[in-house]
Amino acid sequence: xxxxxxxxxxxxxxxxxxxxxxxxxxxxxxxxxxxxxxxxxxxxxxxxxxxxxxxxxxxxxxxxxxxxxxxxxxxxxxxxxxxxxxxxxxxxxxxxxxxxxxxxxxxxxxxxxxxxxxxxxxxxxxxxxxxxxxxxxxxxxxxxxxxxxxxxxxxxxxxxxxxxxxxxxxxxxxxxxxxxxxxxxxxxxxxxxxxxxxxxxxxxxxxxxxxxxxxxxxxxxxxxxxxxxxxxxxxxxxxxxxxxxxxxxxxxxxxxxxxxxxxxxxxxxxxxxxxxxxxxxxxxxxxxxxxxxxxxxxxxxxxxxxxxxxxxxxxxxxxxxxxxxxxxxxxxxxxxxxxxxxxxxxxxxxxxxxxxxxxxxxxxxxxxxxxxxxxxxxxxxxxxxxxxxxxxxxxxxxxxxxxx
Amino acid sequence: xxxxxxxxxxxxxxxxxxxxxxxxxxxxxxxxxxxxxxxxxxxxxxxxxxxxxxxxxxxxxxxxxxxxxxxxxxxxxxxxxxxxxxxxxxxxxxxxxxxxxxxxxxxxxxxxxxxxxxxxxxxxxxxxxxxxxxxxxxxxxxxxxxxxxxxxxxxxxxxxxxxxxxxxxxxxxxxxxxxxxxxxxxxxxxxxxxxxxxxxxxxxxxxxxxxxxxxxxxxxxxxxxxxxxxxxxxxxxxxxxxxxxxxxxxxxxxxxxxxxxxxxxxxxxxxxxxxxxxxxxxxxxxxxxxxxxxxxxxxxxxxxxxxxxxxxxxxxxxxxxxxxxxxxxxxxxxxxxxxxxxxxxxxxxxxxxxxxxxxxxxxx
Numbered sequence: 001x002x003x004x005x006x007x008x009x010x011x012x013x014x015x016x017x018x019x020x021x022x023x024x025x026x027x028x029x030x031x032x033x034x035x036x037x038x039x040x041x042x043x044x045x046x047x048x049x050x051x052x053x054x055x056x057x058x059x060x061x062x063x064x065x066x067x068x069x070x071x072x073x074x075x076x077x078x079x080x081x082x083x084x085x086x087x088x089x090x091x092x093x094x095x096x097x098x099x100x101x102x103x104x105x106x107x108x109x110x111x112x113x114x115x116x117x118x119x120x121x122x123x124x125x126x127x128x129x130x131x132x133x134x135x136x137x138x139x140x141x142x143x144x145x146x147x148x149x150x151x152x153x154x155x156x157x158x159x160x161x162x163x164x165x166x167x168x169x170x171x172x173x174x175x176x177x178x179x180x181x182x183x184x185x186x187x188x189x190x191x192x193x194x195x196x197x198x199x200x201x202x203x204x205x206x207x208x209x210x211x212x213x214x215x216x217x218x219x220x221x222x223x224x225x226x227x228x229x230x231x232x233x234x235x236x237x238x239x240x241x242x243x244x245x246x247x248x249x250x251x252x253x254x255x256x257x258x259x260x261x262x263x264x265x266x267x268x269x270x271x272x273x274x275x276x277x278x279x280x281x282x283x284x285x286x287x288x289x290x291x292x293x294x295x296x297x298x299x300x301x302x303x304x305x306x307x308x309x310x311x312x313x314x315x316x317x318x319x320x321x322x323x324x325x326x327x328x329x330x331x332x333x334x335x336x337x338x339x340x341x342x343x344x345x346x347x348x349x350x351x352x353x354x355x356x357x358x359x360x361x362x363x364x365x366x367x368x369x370x371x372x373x374x375x376x377x378x379x380x381x382x383x384x385x386x387x388x389x390x391x392x393x394x395x396x397x398x399x400x401x402x403x404x
Numbered sequence: 405x406x407x408x409x410x411x412x413x414x415x416x417x418x419x420x421x422x423x424x425x426x427x428x429x430x431x432x433x434x435x436x437x438x439x440x441x442x443x444x445x446x447x448x449x450x451x452x453x454x455x456x457x458x459x460x461x462x463x464x465x466x467x468x469x470x471x472x473x474x475x476x477x478x479x480x481x482x483x484x485x486x487x488x489x490x491x492x493x494x495x496x497x498x499x500x501x502x503x504x505x506x507x508x509x510x511x512x513x514x515x516x517x518x519x520x521x522x523x524x525x526x527x528x529x530x531x532x533x534x535x536x537x538x539x540x541x542x543x544x545x546x547x548x549x550x551x552x553x554x555x556x557x558x559x560x561x562x563x564x565x566x567x568x569x570x571x572x573x574x575x576x577x578x579x580x581x582x583x584x585x586x587x588x589x590x591x592x593x594x595x596x597x598x599x600x601x602x603x604x605x606x607x608x609x610x611x612x613x614x615x616x617x618x619x620x621x622x623x624x625x626x627x628x629x630x631x632x633x634x635x636x637x638x639x640x641x642x643x644x645x646x647x648x649x650x651x652x653x654x655x656x657x658x659x660x661x662x663x664x665x666x667x668x669x670x671x672x673x674x675x676x677x678x679x680x681x682x683x684x685x686x687x688x689x690x691x692x693x694x695x696x697x698x699x700x701x702x703x704x705x706x707x708x709x710x711x712x713x714x715x716x717x718x719x720x721x722x723x724x725x726x727x728x729x730x731x732x733x734x735x736x737x738x739x740x741x742x743x744x745x746x747x748x749x750x751x752x753x754x755x756x757x758x759x760x761x762x763x764x765x766x767x768x
Contacts, residue, residue, distance in 0.1 A: 294768045298678065321679055356698055359681050361721055362763040363576050364649050364747060 007181035009124045009147065010250060011112040012154035013131060015091065016142040016163055016173075018108035019048035022087050023077050025140050034058070034074040036067055038277075045277040047079045054165040061265055061278065081280075081325065085288040090139045092292055098131055103250045104292065106261060106285045109158075111151050113250035128176040148179040152197055152246035153187060184244025189216045196241045198234065200264065200346075202309050206230050218242035252293075259295070260303075261285045262349030268307045270344035272337060276329075279336055282350040283328035290352055296321035296359070297352030302332045304339045305347035312339060323358045405470025406494045407442050409462065411486050411504065414493075417449045417460040418480040420632055423605060424458030425451030425476040434518040437473040438480075440495070442466050450522065451476055456602050457522055457635040473514040474500050482509050522635070525626040529617035530590070534629070538610035540571050540582045541603050543731045543758050548600035549575035559639040560603055563595035572646055573600060578724050579646050579747075579761040580731065590620065597643055598625050602636035609634075649747065650761060654740035656713025658684075659753060660691050662737045665729050668693050668705035673722045675703035681719035681765035686711055686741065695722065718744045719765045728760035 015021065019037040024030055034053035038046040044064035056071035067074065088107040095102045098121065101113035114127050121127045128145040135143050146157025161177040163170060179187045188196075193215055194204050206229050212218055218226065219242050227235035240246070261282045269275050279302075290296060299317040306312070314335035322328060328350060339345070421438045439450040447464040450457065472495045479500070483491060486504040494501040495513065502509040541560075549557035554576075561572045569584040590596075602625070609629045610616065619626040627634045669682065676682050676695035685692040691709035696702040718741055729737050734752035741748045744767075750760040 356679065357696075358768055359679055359719070360766045361577055362745065362766055364574065364579060364646075364761065364763050365576060365644065 006115070007149040008113060008115045009118065009127070010149065010151055010154045011114055011124075011128055011131065012146040012148075012151065012158040013095070013110055013112060013135075014144050014146075014158045014162070015108035015135075016144060017048060017050050018088075018141070019079060019084055020050040020053075021141050022084055023080075024050075025087075027077075030075055034071050036064070036071070036074045036076050037079050038064055038067075038076065045274050047277070047281060049074075051163050051165040051170040055167060055170065061263075061269070061274070063274065081284050085284070085291075087139060087141070088288055089292060091135055091141070091143075094131065094134050094138055097134075098127065101250045101252060103252055104289050107288055111154065111250045125176065125178055128178070132175055144173055145176045146179075147176065148184060148187075148244075149181045150184070150244070150246035151248055151250065152241060153179050153184045153244050156188065156191065156195060179244075185219075185242075188242060188244040189214075189219075191215055193218065196238060198237060198241075200309070203230055203234070215242050256355075258351050258353035258355070259286055259289050259293070259297070260301075260349060260351030261289075262303060262347060262351075264305075264347045265345065268344035268346050269348070270340070272340045275336055275340050275345055275348065276333070278348050279332060279350065280325060280329055282348060283332070284325040286350050286352050287323055287325040287328055290323040290355075290358070294358060295352075295355045296323040296357065297328075298354035298356055299352070300328050300331050301349075301351045301353065302335045302339070303347070303349035303351065304336075304345050306339075306342070307344045307346050309346070311347075314339070317354060320360065321356045321358060328352070405442050405466075405468045405472070406492070407447055407464040407466035407468070408490055408492050409447065409464045411483060411488055411491050413462055414447075414464075414491055415480065415484045417447070417462045418476075418483055420460040420609075421449035421451040421458050422476040422480050423451065424453065424456050424634075426453050426456075432518065434473055434514045435520075436476060437514040437519075438476040439471065439473050439516075439519050440493075441471045443469045452520065452522060454520065455599065455637050456605070457633075458605060459522075459633045459635070461631040470495060471516060472500065473516050473519050474511060475514065478511060482511070525619035525621065525624070525635070527619045527621050529619045529626075529628065531615050531617050534610045534613040534616050536584060537616055538607060539733075540584055541607040541610070543733075543760075544571045544573045544580045544582050545600050545603050545607065546573075546727050546731060547575060547578050547580035547760070548573040551575070555639055556597065556641040556643055558601070559597040559599050559643070561595060561597055561643045562590070564590035564592050566592050572643075574644070574646060577721070577763050578728065579649060580728075581646070581650075581759050581761075583757045594620070595643075596620055596625060597639040597641070599636055599639060602627075602634055605634050650759070651742060651747065651749070654742060654749065656686060656711070656716065656742070657738055657740045658686055658691055658709050658711045658713075659736055659738050660707055660709040662729060662732065662735055662752070664707055665691075665737060666726065668707055669722060669726045669729065672703045672705055673726070675701055676722045680722075681767060682722040682725060683717050683719045683767065684739075685715075685717050686713065687715045713741070716741070716744060717767075718748060719767045720748070720762060721765055724762055728762055731760055732758060 020035050023037060035050040036046055036053050037048045038044055046060050046062045046064055046067050048060055049058040053071050053074050058067045058071050084107055095110055095112055099112045099114045099117050103111040124147045128147050132143055132145055135141055144158050144161035146154040146161055148154040148157055157177040157179050161174045163173040193199055193207055210225055210229050218238055263278060298321050299315055301313055301315040303313045316331040425438055435453060441448045445463055445466055446461055448461045450459045482502055486507055492503045500511045500513055544560055548560055557575055563570050571582045573580050606627045609632055613629045617628040623638060625636055625638055672682050672693050672695045675697055677697045680695055680697045683694045689710055691707040694704040728750040732750055732752035733755040736753035738751045738753050739748055744764055747761045747763050
C-alpha cells in the first residue's frame with residue numbers, strides 16, 4: 001500500500017470488442033467486416049459486435065433478428081466461451097506480470113493498481129503503453145487503457161480511449177487516456193450526469209426534477225437539496241463522484257469475500273431466452289474469475305433489478321463447490337425463470353461467495369482420463385448448446401461467412 | 405385374542421419388526437402399523453414397506469388365535485415404557501388394551517383388511533455361518549450409495565464364481581470388495597443385487613446368532629436369523645463392471661498402524677469442515693496428514709509409517725478414508741497409491757480377502 005499523500009496509479013484496461021477480436025484471430029479473412037458473435041436463430045441474442053457492425057447500430061444483448069435487420073451483411077459466428085476464457089487467461093497473465101494488484105471485472109476488463117510498479121516500469125504513460133503493446137504482441141488483441149488516481153475515473157477514461165464507430169467508418173481511438181492527479185474533477189465535469197456510477201434512469205429523472213443536468217450542477221447544488229431528493233447516502237456518494245473522488249481499493253479476487261458480475265441492460269429484458277443468455281454470459285465471467293484465482297464457490301447468488309427498480313436476490317448453497325459456468329447456470333436457472341415471470345429486468349447480476357479451495361471428488365468411472373480437460377471440453381459444448389440451442393453446435397463447423 | 409409376554413421380550417420384537425414399517429405418511433396408512441398374529445402360543449410381529457419386510461416371532465402365553473394391525477411406533481413406545489414384568493395384550497376389533505401392573509392403555513387398531521398379503525419364501529434355504537457374513541457385511545455395505553437416484557448403486561452385489569463368493573458395493577467414489585470362501589450360498593455364475601438397507605438390518609441381527617438361512621429367489625431374498633425373517637426385493641438392473649477398476653500394480657505403498665491412523669484422522673477431521681479434503685503427504689518412513697479450511701484453520705498429524713515409492717501428496721474425502729481404514733482387518737493398513745488422480749487401494753496387512761478402493765479428491 002502507498003503512503004497517504006501519494007496519489008495512486010490505477011489502470012482500467014478494457015479489451016476492444018473482445019469476443020469478436022478473439023474470433024478474428026483465427027478468421028483473419030473477416031477483419032474489416034461487420035461481425036456479430038451470438039445466436040443467429042430466431043431467438044438468438046447478440047453477445048458481441050465488431051465496431052463495423054456497431055456502426056450499423058448493432059450492440060450486445062440485442063435480439064439477433066434485430067441485428068440482422070440493421071446489418072444484413074453481418075457475419076454471425078457462434079460464441080466459443082471456452083476459447084474466450086482461455087484468451088482472457090493469457091491477457092490476465094500479462095496483467096499479472098505488471099502488477100500483483102489486479103481486479104478483474106469481466107473476461108475483457110480489469111483494474112490494475114500499478115502504484116508500486118513505477119520504480120520498475122516508469123511513468124504511468126509508459127506502463128499503460130507497455131500493457132497495450134504487450135497484449136498486442138503476446139495475445140494479438142487491442143485494448144484501451146484509462147489511467148487515473150482512482151478506479152472510477154480510470155474506468156471513465158478508458159471509454160474515452162476506445163476506437164470510435166462513426167457512421168462514416170471506424171476510427172482508431174486514443175488507446176491511452178490519462179487523467180493526471182488533480183484533474184479528476186475537471187475531467188468528470190465534462191461528462192453527462194448519467195455516466196456517474198449509480199445514476200440510472202430513475203435517479204436521472206429525479207436529478208432533472210431539481211434542475212441538475214451537468215456534473216458541475218451536482219457540485220453546486222445547495223446542501224440538502226440533492227440529499228432530500230435522492231437520499232442522504234446517495235447524495236453524498238454523488239457529490240464525491242462529481243468531484244472525481246473514489247477511495248475504493250483495487251481488490252484482487254484472492255482476497256475478496258465474493259466474486260460478482262452484473263449488467264444493466266440498454267433496454268429492459270422481459271424474454272426468458274434473452275435473460276438466460278445474459279445469465280450464461282455473466283456466469284461465464286464469474287466462473288472464469290474463480291478459476292483464475294484458484295477458488296470455487298459454495299454459494300451462488302442471482303440478483304435482479306426490475307424495471308421499477310425493485311431489487312431481488314436469490315442464493316443457492318448446495319453440493320460440492322463449483323467453478324464452471326454450467327454449474328452456476330444450472331443452480332440459478334430456476335430462480336431466473338421465477339423472476340422473469342414477475343416482470344421485465346433492468347439489471348441482472350451473478351455472484352459467487354462462500355469461497356473455498358476448488359476441490360473435486362473424482363469418480364471411479366472417470367479415472368484414467370484427463371478428467372479436468374475432459375470436463376471442460378464437455379462443458380464448452382454444453383455452454384454453447386445451453387446458450388444457442390442444441391442445433392447450433394452442428395452448424396458451427398459448416399458456417400460460411402456471408403460476405404455477399 | 406389375548407396374550408401375555410415379558411415386557412423386555414415384547415418390546416424387542418416390536419422394535420425389530422417396526423424397523424420394516426418405515427412407510428409413515430405414505431399412500432397406505434396401514435403400512436405405518438405392525439401386524440400381530442397369534443397362533444399356537446406364538447406371537448408373530450410383521451412390519452413392511454413392501455420393499456423390505458421384517459418379521460419377528462416369540463412364544464407367548466396364549467390359547468387364542470387372531471390377527472390385528474396396530475400403530476407401530478405408538479405400540480412400541482408404550483410397551484417399552486411399561487414397568488418390567490408381565491404385559492397383557494387384548495385385541496378386539498375396536499381396540500387394543502395393553503395392561504401391566506397398574507398401567508392400562510387402549511389403542512385403536514388399523515384396518516387389518518387393508519394389510520398386504522406377504523408371501524412365504526419359495527426356494528430352499530442355504531445355511532451360512534453368521535460370523536463370516538457379519539464381518540463381510542460390515543466391510544462392504546458402507547460403500548453402497550445412499551442416493552436413490554442411482555438405484556443400482558444402493559445395492560450390494562453378491563456374486564458367485566468358481567473361486568468363491570464376492571460381495572461388492574460402490575457409490576462410484578469408492579468400492580468395497582470382499583471374498584468369501586465358496587460355501588453353499590450360491591451356484592457359480594449366480595448373482596443378486598440386494599438393497600444395502602436390508603443388509604444393514606441383517607447385520608444388526610447377526611451379532612447374536614450362530615448361523616443364518618438364506619433363500620435367494622428371482623425377485624426376493626430372504627434372510628432368517630433365529631426367530632427373525634427379513635425379506636427384501638432384489639434390485640433389477642446391470643451392476644457396473646468394477647473388476648477393471650482395480651489396478652494391477654501399485655508403485656507406491658505405505659504401511660501404517662490402523663488404530664493410529666484412525667485416531668489421527670478423527671482429530672484432523674475436526675478441521676476438515678465442509679468439503680475440505682484430508683491430504684496425505686507420503687514420504688520416507690513418514691505419513692503426514694493435514695487439513696486446511698480457509699478462514700478457519702489447519703491441522704496436521706505425523707505418523708510413523710513404512711513407505712516405498714515417490715514422495716507425493718494425495719487428498720481424500722476424510723469420511724470415505726476413515727470408513728475404509730475402519731473396514732480393513734488386522735493391526736496394520738496398507739495404502740497403495742498410483743498418483744493423486746488415480747484410485748488408491750486400502751487393505752489390511754496380510755488380509756487379502758478384502759479391499760477398499762477409493763478415488764482421491766482433486767486439489768489445486
